[in-house]
Amino acid sequence: RAYENELRIEDSRISRRHAEIVKIWGGKYVFRDKESKCGSFINGLRVQEHMLNTGDEIVLGGLNATKLTFGYTQQRTQNIPIVEAQATDSHAPVNIDPELRGATVITDQQTRFLNTALMQKPEYVTSTTLQRLASLYEITHKLLPAQSVNELAETWLSELFKALPIDQGAILLHHPGTNQLEVALAYSREKKEINRNIVSNTIVEHTFKEKVAILTHDATSDERFATNVSVILENIRSVLAAPISSKLRVWGVIYLDSRTKAALFNSEDLEFLMATAREAGLVIENLKLIEELRATQEQLIKTERLATIGKLTSAISHEIRNRLALLTGIEFIEMKYSDDPEVKQFTNMVLEGQRRALALVEEIRAFARNRTEQYEKTRKPIVPAVKKTLSIIRLDTGVSKRTINFTYDVEPELVFNEEKLEQVIINLIRNAVEATQEYTGEININLSVVEKDVVIKVSDNGEGISPEIMTAIWEPFFTTKGEEGTGIGLEICRRIIEAHNGHISCNSQLGVGTCFIINLPLENV
Structure with a gap:
């Protein structure tokens, strides 16, 4: 009896929105009762829904009420115009893909x-509508605390299985890098994984691009699925799809279907799904904004730390240089006792330490300026350089309480900066010392050639690194050493190796140990 109905019948026994007839693919029509008060009857039997045939007698509002006879005239496809649906209370037309007619x-x-303007019209508010509003509030309440998109997807899909008679569902999210919709989550009512290719590209892409929700009533009779083997095997019937959107953008698509029967969903189900998709889109927008805020905050903190380190390094570098200048007097001691090999050995080590200290200050200053230094490199054998580094580091008190092994099966020549490579190896050995126990700790350095690379491995039998910490060890300022650590050692190592066109990586296992792997190209230019 509602005025906006296409067929309006003035009969008090007929509800305002009594029933609907829906055209599905294959030239078929489905009759569906809209929870009317007095019921609907077809050919003398009360029905909730029925696949119509020409000549069917439809009685609305009781057996002795208004009678209708169903029939239709088949139109030629070429005479059917392209549909443009006009949004309620809006002047923007909605373009309908010709493949989605029906x-x-x-x-x-x-x-x-x-x-909300539609909610003010009594004919749009039924008992089912009120139930849907309660479900929408409950779903929104459960989505808001989500800490990640994955958590949101799990919660949302689980709640939709409770609210709608669906058999399986999928959430697809847009990937900016590939500009493709990718399945983030897909499973059945029984929580079983489903074939991710079951999703109709036509429906999903149109939903995403046009920002509209779509309901198809019988996919098995739908021409768009004629070549989709999954639909045939899975017996997909009714389909619902809605855009996951917010004010910023469309984030993806929610796709639901049923295998039980055709015309299972109605337009109110579609409206409900679109409303939940909007709520999910707003939550995703908040999560993305929080991610951007955290990234910006971390970048600001990093920049501030770099500035602080730069000021501090500049302030102390002058003082360090003055102190180290005093060590130049060691050269006179070397000259005075030139015939004593022990004095010569120790004076060389002192001068080497002076040089390394000055180089380290410059390296930290370059790091603070966030600048990659270009090092002077020469071609020379690498094994002697490693042996020299080990002879220096063995004098360290902590290192002397561990077993240090150096093995190699080749003695290649390489284009490299000896001082910088020494700095990397010393840093990695010191890290290994801190990860191992005194007297039982073992640190192994192995050098080999693999294809076109020189590979240096620094491994230990320490406690290992957990997977959680492993993801953060290359981040500047990350440290597990508390106040004793700066969090810039590995970052400096990485920059030095990359300046040699090389690569540094790490493997670790809790309770077994850690291995840092340095790859340096043999033909380094």
């Missing part, structure tokens, strides 16, 4: 749960 397509303005 499906129900709505915008957010045609959704009573998003367009």
Whole structure:
């Protein structure tokens, strides 16, 4: 009896929105009762839904009420114009893909749960509508605390299985890098994984691009699925799809279907799904904004730390140089005792330590300026350089309480900066010392050639690194040493190796130990 109905019948026994006839693919029509008070009868039998045939007698509002006879005239496909649906209370037309003719397509303005003007009309508010509003509130309440998109997807899909008679569902999210919709989550009512290719590209892409929700009533009779083997095997019937959107953008698509029977879903189900998709889109928008805020905050902290380190290094470098200048007097001691090999050995080590200290200050200053230094490199054998480094580091008190082994099966020549490579190896050995126990700790350095690379491995039998910490060890300022650590050692090592066109990586296992792997190209230019 409602005025906006296409067929309006003035009969008190007929409800305002009594029933609907929906055209599905294959030239078929489905009759569906809309929870009317007095019921609907076809050919003398009360029905909730029925696949119509020409000549069927439809009685609305009781056996002795208004009678209708169903029939239709088949039109030629070429005479059917391309449809343009006009959104309620909006002047923006909605372009309908010709392949989607016969499906129900709505915008957010045609959704009573998003367009409050529709809720003010009594004919749009039924007992089912009120139940849907309660479900929408409950789902929104459960989505808001989500800490990640994955957590949101799990919660949302689980709640939709409770609210709608669906058999399986999938959440697809847009990937900016590939500009493709990728399945983030997909499973059945029984929580079993489903074939991810079951999703109709036509429906999903149209939903995403046009920002509309789509309902198809019988996918098995749908020409768009004629070549989709998954639909045939899985017996997909009714399909619902809605855009996951917010004010910023469309984030993806929610796709639901049923294998039980055709015309299972109605337009109110579609409106409800679109409303939940909007809520999910707003939560995703908040999560993305929080991620961007955290990234910006971390970058600001990093920049501030770099500035602080730069000022501090500049302030102390002058003082360090003055102190180290005093060590130049060691050269006179070397000259005075030139015939004493022990004095010569120790004076060389002192001068070497002076040089390394000055180089380290410059390296930290370069790091603070966030600048990659270009090092002077020469071609020379690398094994003697490693042996020299080990002879220096063995004098360290902590290192002397561990077993140090150096093995190699080749003695290649390499283009490299000896001082910088020495700095990397010393840093990695010191890290290994801190990870191992005194007297039982073992640190192994192995050098080999693999294909076109010189590979240096520094491994230990320490406690290992947990997977959680492993993901952060290359981040500047990350440290597990508390106040004793700066968090810049590995970052400096990485920059030095990359300046040699090389690569540094790490493997670790808790309770077994850690291995840092340095790859340096033999033909380094």
